[in-house]
Amino acid sequence: MNTYKTIDIARIIGIHVNTVRLYEKCALIPKPERLPNGYRVFTDLHIEQFKLARAALRVEVLQNGLRKQAVNIIKVSAAGNYEEAAVLTRRYIQQVDQERKNAEEAIQITRKILAGLDEREHTGTYFTRKEAADFLGVTIDTLRNWELNGLFTIKRIENGYRVYSEKDIQRLKIIRSLRCANYSLAAILRMLRAVGDDPAANIRTVIDTPNEDDDIIKACDKLLTSLAEARKNAVYVAGQIEKMQKMTK
Known part of the structure; x- marks a missing residue:
């Protein structure tokens, strides 16, 4: 196997030499051997592990522990437990697929609810906050949080109590479905x-495309x-593990 110095690895991977040392400190790569003078000696295996780690850490999705799983895969691979790392990677891919399915289903539910909003006749039924929750x-705290973040505005009756109409409930169903699929509050509000401005708007495109003037653009806005x-x-990581x-x- 070819051998490399720290500076060589930094140039090949395109990172700072301090980042190379940080990867070693965090156990994201196998511990390199050292020469009598203390210099680290890296091999081709280290280069492939660096490539794996860089790909795995490129993930922007933070929900449901996906990033934590990615870091675990890197460390298990760095320890040379490739079979275990391969199993963990397959599980990771399965979870990502499930998250994608949940996200798509949430959009479909939203479309159906929005399509029926104008068709539903209001029966005059109202819900208290507890009943709505x-x-x-x-x-109840979840409803408060959604309201504080501007996702909906609730009417108040004469005594000051909040009441939720059937239309409010339908809107809240949309919010709940999208939150369960891990869409951010900013994405849902957008x-x-x-849709309020244009009922024919493409929900999938709108919710997946942050505005340039958003104050805070969270990664999961583009879920x-x-x-x-x-x-x-993850598929690339699986290939690296096999290699x-x-x-x-």
């Missing part, structure tokens, strides 16, 4: 505003795109 299967990229990176396993035989 119980009906939706969420907590979609609701767009579908990020999940697709996460899967692509390194062959190199050590």
